[in-house]
Amino acid sequence: MLLLYGLTLLLGLVLGSFVNVLIWRLPRKMSLGGRSICPECRAKIFWYDNIPLISYFLLGRKCRSCMKKISWRYPAVEAGVALAFLILVAASTKCFTSTFIDSSPICEWFGSLWVFSYPYYLVITVFFVTVFVIDLKDRIILDQVSFLGFAIVVAFLLLFRPDFYEVILSGFASASFLLLINLFTKGRGMGLGDVKFALFAGTLLGWPEALVWMFLSFLTGAIVGLILVIRGKVGLKSQIAFGPFLVACVYIVFIIGHYLAKLLYKF
Ligand SMILES: [Zn+2]
Structure with a gap:
């Protein structure tokens, strides 16, 4: 059960990162392919700076190249997706008992x-x-x-x-x-x-x-x-x-x- 919840959280964080891409690109009619860039300085973001939740804090909440602040919305969306997904999975396990x-x-x-x-x-x-x-x-x-x-x-x-x-x-x-x-x-x-x-x-x-x-x-x-x-x-x-x-x-x-x-x- 712990493995299931751990996997759920991990997958939720990764998908949350994808939701951040959707939130930024869909209203601007941008394509969903291609590497993420910093919205301030347009520098490419490397994978090690793009790890859900963790990179935001490791980078000190700033872009590595322009040092501008990264919006708190990014980690919030990642955590939100992971949590929402986890609650659905956890609720399902109660379907036969509650x-x-x-x-x-x-x-x-x-x-x-x-x-x-x-x-x-x-x-x-x-x-x-x-x-x-x-x-x-x-x-x-x-x-x-x-x-x-x-x-x-x-x-x-x-x-x-x-x-x-x-x-x-x-x-x-x-x-x-x-x-x-x-x-x-x-x-x-x-x-x-x-x-x-x-x-x-x-x-x-x-x-x-x-x-x-x-x-x-x-x-x-x-x-x-x-x-x-x-x-x-x-x-x-x-x-x-x-x-x-x-x-x-x-x-x-x-x-x-x-x-x-x-x-x-x-x-
Ligand atoms: Zn930047």
């Missing part, structure tokens, strides 16, 4: 995918963190990320899950619901990027968890927005990116969505 999560989306997937759930979790973690950080930074959810995520989830669905039609329907239902809000608010309350992301997230979650996910996203978005307005961080008319809430909530609902659904049902 009534708290045993009917949640993660266990529905784990029950069908078995060993294949490992690469599956890795891929969706990469998508989650990429969408989260790019939307926070650039206020956009990229189409290619949402559609590729959707395609991967559908491929796994068709290969492994007999209930695939219901699950795909919940993706389209979520996207339609957010599209309605987009139309009613004339795009102010909800961007089309959020709508396309819902196709990916809704299909991942299935029903009724997709509904819980949308509810929870609106709730947390409204609460955080209200706190920011009260503390004077943003104006009443300004918009905050909704994507980070959608991503954080899809992650939570993926693991404990069934429990939350029961909780909501009681109200």
